[in-house]
Amino acid sequence: MNKLTAALLLSAMLLCACAQDGTDDVPADTAGDTTAEAGETVLDTAVEPEFSGYALTLTKPAVRLIPGATADIESLLGKPTEKLEAPSCIHEGNDIVYYYDGLEIVTSPGKNGSTVISLTLTSDAHKTEEGIAVGSSLADATAAYGAHDSKKSSPDFGRYVFLKSTTSLTLLTDADNIVTSISYTHEG
Helix, strand or coil: CCHHHHHHHHHHHHHHHHCCCCCCCCCCCCCCEEECHHHCEEECCCCCCCCCCCCEEECCCCEEECCCCECCHHHHHCCCCEEEEEECCCCCCEEEEEEECCEEEEEEEECCEEEEEEEEECCCCCCCCCCCCCCCEHHHHHHHHCCCCEEEECCCEEEEEEEECCEEEEEEEECCCEEEEEEEEECC
């Protein structure tokens, strides 16, 4: 995905967020990082200590990212290859987009720090917890996630949304039903 496409995707996500009713759906209280097996960093929300939505677990570094959780992205993942800031249309301060190899993370300012609003996989550098990556087939994704909750498609692309708890997982596919991007979004 080139930077122009990524910038357009970010703009669309921010506009969608601004089009909501203006209420603050981001959890006010979130727990910080906790340590798990072998030094793995796990982010979890105090609102949902037994998080049951979609999350992304990275292997290097071993970090579990949860949409809606508070996180200091740079201390968890290191310096991004690129970082963009834009005024938030929901909160005071700036939303920040962090770009890493095959991963884009959008955070928004919250009462207790930056809250992860969305995570997008843009290459096969990472897989979902269910084993799906950019390049997987729609059939494999459907086997992993079950029936989608909504679908939009044309001869050139498909958009499939799977909902779970406070998160949505959106798969974009090409004309051959191959996954071209995977996005996790906090739905509040």
